[in-house]
Amino acid sequence: MTSSQVNAPAEGEHVKPQADHADRAKTVVQRIADLRAWLFLAVLIIGFESWSRLSFGGTFIFNGFNLQSIAIFAVAPLLLATGQTFVIISGGIDLSMGFIMGLAAVVAAHAINTFTPGLGLPLAVLLGAIVAVAVACIPGVINGLLVSRLKVPPFIGTLGMFGVARGVAFLLAGGTTVPVSNSFFATIGNGRIFNVPYIVIITAIFVLGMHYLLGQTRFGQHNYAIGANVKAASRCGINIKSHLLRLYILSAACAGLAGVLYAARFNAGAAQAGEPLLLDSVAAVVIGGASLFGGSGTIIGTVAGAFVIAVIQYGLVFVNVEPFWQFISVGVVIIISVLIDQAQRRFSGGRQDE
């Protein structure tokens, strides 16, 4: 028991409160927990680098092509994970993001094809992208209303919307992929400047904006408070309903952007564009240090988490391992990550009970 270290209150007129527990150094476990995504990333990079050098005598990470490929790989899961980070911090989850992404990809393809003859290449792309993101926000509004007004648990509400968005996306696509004929769009999807792909730049700027939104604004602050204690947040005058509505619109908009960039990269919209990415995005958030119970998580952590997954997926291909090992590796990383989180919780829980 550490309580024996605490001095007994002095006798006197009033008792002077002791120095707070937070003064104590963070435990080693907590430090590891805070940095786990970056540690994973470092271990993975060192591992693949050694593997690559030993088996082909070439470098893995100091190879511009590999870096570009990993970054392109990470774009869509990272965008989904960015929105998911907000939702998970609030104590919810958005299962519909994958098919909202597909819906946006299909709508972007149709809209750009429709606008191109009348508006010219760049304007058609801009307008088409706006329409696609706007359409993606519709399921977001419905998710938000279900969760905030009708008190539907987020898992169920967004699962329902997962089905609806999926069906609508396939109907709009006519059950197939929708090719886009707009060379400007193709350039955005595949072009690069100073060897950095445009879609990576767009994603980086967007993620930076989300980092600001979460860390520096009232919206972000309220999001953390709601995830930790809804009752406290509401007693302090935070409008929970409107916050949740905006939150699910935000996550849908992230998925919408992911869909547009997907359509740009592949020059086509596909309803199943985001199908395999939803779980990767949740995994990225969890590896990045967020708790599924809500109240904690950061965009920086999620970025690291998304890169952990992208490096595993690309790295295993690079070293010629059967692709099925990807699933196993990502699964193992998720489990280790959650174990670290729980160990840290146990430690800090013990501190509170003193």
Added chain:
Amino acid sequence: MNSGTQPLLEVNNLSKHFGAVRALDDFSMVIQPGEVVALAGDNGAGKTTLIKTISGVFRPSSGEVKLKGEPVSFATPQEARDKGIETIYQDLALADNLSIGANIFLGREPMTRKLGFIPVLDRKKMADAARDTMALLDFHVSRMEAPVSNFSGGQRQAVAIGRAVYWNAQILIMDEPTAALGVPEQRKVISLIHQLKKQGRGIIFISHNLQDIFAVSDRIIVLRRGVMAGERKISETTHDEVVKLMVGG
């Protein structure tokens, strides 16, 4: 203005009925600035009903509440809070993952500008206000960024009280502030109440612990089945007398 003798809070003939249940019946009391009044009484005596009727959670069935001589009527607890009546519930209503400053400003966060144009949360202002407020309560914290989950029960109570103090609550109502705490922590809360008293605030606190009541209050009001069973100055009464009032012996 007769500010010298103006009571902070006056409750006149207040009643609250839930259907046939007279949870509070024709109750009156006065609180002066810098006065600590304890509410005692058996379970179901009407203590919580009384403070909820004062703080805007319940509408009174009849009677009136006056704040500094002005009759007031609150539709919501927020309205009471805006007028300086703050209730601190046992669950404290803190966001455990946020710092003391962030909790003090929760829902009313101050903003500043970075590089002259990007609006950002003013964390420095929050930390400074937190440090000053906690110092006012004689509670010294050095790591202002630490989440309040790192603090103990009594310290968290201090944070909740600090939030009320920062927003200039004149009357603090506490429902069993020491019930969930160990003995050293209870003493910290008692010392906090002493600080609030020194600052001229009025304090109403509910407690089942006579030790605490005698340690900190100026007066004790005993409720029994919704009516005032007795009111005593702490200096002029004993544990035995209070217990008799509570059980109606």
